[in-house]
Amino acid sequence: MKRFLTAAAIATATLTAPMAHAEGPSKLVTVLTAPEAQTQLMAMVLTMQAVEQGKSAHILLCGPAGDLALKDAPETATAGQPPRDMSPQGLMQMIMTKPDTTVEVCAIYLPGKGADASVLLDGVGVAKPDAMAATIMGDDTQVMGF
Template sequence: MKKVLATALAIGATSLMVGCTATNAMSQKSQVTPENKTSTPSVLLNVTSDNAQVQLMSMVLTMQSAQQGADTRVLLCGPAGDMALRDAPASATTGQPPKNMSPQGLMKMVMKNTDTKVEVCAIYLPGKGVDQSVLIDGVTVADPAEIGALMVDGKTQVVSF
């Protein structure tokens, strides 16, 4: 019993010393070569609302996030997918106060002025019985596997409107 206890204590002490040595080496390394890498934040904005103000605000926040350095991606599902239609409903194309900007108009501006990728849900077009030709230029159909990977990536903020 004493032999087992002595062996366990020796292993514990050795592990502690190795851990302290590794920690000391890591702290010395960080002093010699500081790592100032900051990862680019990733934001996935999932828009489903049919409300024009909610859609517009989602685009306002997408633009703000992109301008502040985030890697932004917009997923339009359900009624919000209508924002991406060439023949969009008036709710997506009518200007809203205070700047008379429409949800679709600001979405187009976001796409033009940032690297934001805008996509409709994979089931949106089949659900409407149409194909990708009805979408405005630059909007594509989302790959569920890609979106799923983004959602489980710990660096991605998922925001829903």
């Protein structure tokens, strides 16, 4: 009887685990503020993995991480990192080519730099606080912060 119950529990867990995963959030919001290139790249790696697993992605860049969105980005954003010599900005740009992806800088990033949207890479927007809050609070959203 004990073996039967154990087998039944394992079978139930095995059958319901994929369903629980499939019913999870369909949107990932990555909030990136970290200045370190390695942390920025890891945020992009995990976001790309979520996109490749069928999730839509919204990347919000604030503070020093906003520099990833600049046409004239600092070397920390553009220099290749080990082990694959990929840069945070380069992987972010790859993510931007995928369907259902959005990259924005926070609403106070450009005013804080004394700049306007012309300094941003093509395809990068400026987040509207009300819309971003609604996205973050969505029932179907997972938020990941770095």
